[in-house]
Amino acid sequence: MNDRTIDxxxxxxxxxxxAHVEAQVTTVSDLVFSVAVATTPTGPAVTDExxxxxxxxxxxxxxxxxxxFGGRLHLANGIPAGQLVMDYAATTSGSAPGGIVTAYEAVQxxxxxxYAESDKLAIIGSKRFQGLAGQELIDRIVDWVHENLFxxxxxxxxxxxxxxxxLAQEGVCRDFAHLTIAMLRAxxxxxxxxxxxxPGLTPMDFHAVVEAALDGRWQxxxxxxxxxxxxxxxxxTGADAGETSFLTTQSGGxxxxxxxxxxxxxxxxxxxxxxxxxYL
Numbered sequence: 249m250n251d252r253t254i255d256x257x258x259x260x261x262x263x264x265x266x267a268h269v270e271a272q273v274t275t276v277s278d279l280v281f282s283v284a285v286a287t288t289p290t291g292p293a294v295t296d297e298x299x300x301x302x303x304x305x306x307x308x309x310x311x312x313x314x315x316x317f318g319g320r321l322h323l324a325n326g327i328p329a330g331q332l333v334m335d336y337a338a339t340t341s342g343s344a345p346g347g348i349v350t351a352y353e354a355v356q357x358x359x360x361x362x363y364a365e366s367d368k369l370a371i372i373g374s375k376r377f378q379g380l381a382g383q384e385l386i387d388r389i390v391d392w393v394h395e396n397l398f399x400x401x402x403x404x405x406x407x408x409x410x411x412x413x414x415l416a417q418e419g420v421c422r423d424f425a426h427l428t429i430a431m432l433r434a435x436x437x438x439x440x441x442x443x444x445x446x447p448g449l450t451p452m453d454f455h456a457v458v459e460a461a462l463d464g465r466w467q468x469x470x471x472x473x474x475x476x477x478x479x480x481x482x483x484x485t486g487a488d489a490g491e492t493s494f495l496t497t498q499s500g501g502x503x504x505x506x507x508x509x510x511x512x513x514x515x516x517x518x519x520x521x522x523x524x525x526x527y528l
Contacts, residue, residue: 277500286318366433373434393471
């Protein structure tokens, strides 16, 4: 580590998080929720954790399954039609660590993916960031995305990818993340998306940031610069938003209604230094 490095596991922050989702289930459905804080043997201590799903006031049975990188999915199968309410709450200390970059991950997260089409942006990335490498390359890509995109709530759709964002020059956090990931991969830097709870985020919501691989470790970067990275709490990790969605309808149908997310860091927010190297 150097004087630019912040390791959130060395500076644990107690964070209280909640998520409230309301939806109208239109037919019998199989649903997957990804809202629980990621856990690993060396990750965050999670206390006071509760997760409930009800339909018209009747509590549903959930099955928890392990997902990669400490993620936890909760399956709700055979959900009947009706008014669905999901509530999650937990208190955490620290964040699930990114850990060491494996040889497979270095290959896996350099490949193009559904929403991070690095192959279509390869020529643009290689020319724009020609001659850069290592930390300088990561920093310049993040700076470039930050400087060239406008953060506009509601400006993008659920199927928009990095190319759409590049052309529109606007988007929300997932769009910033997808373009960052695509440019990093186009320049040979493995990159992946992390869904997080983000104390200090405005407007408050689930947040999407990026982990980039350098010197064998995953460092977190965020071109939106809307929340301090040192207090982020990992939920899910994957190639792009297709692998980290907070709610997936596997079969059936529903209409999403109210969504409320909170994330509060005990003792206040840490100071964010955009030039610091931060590890979750």
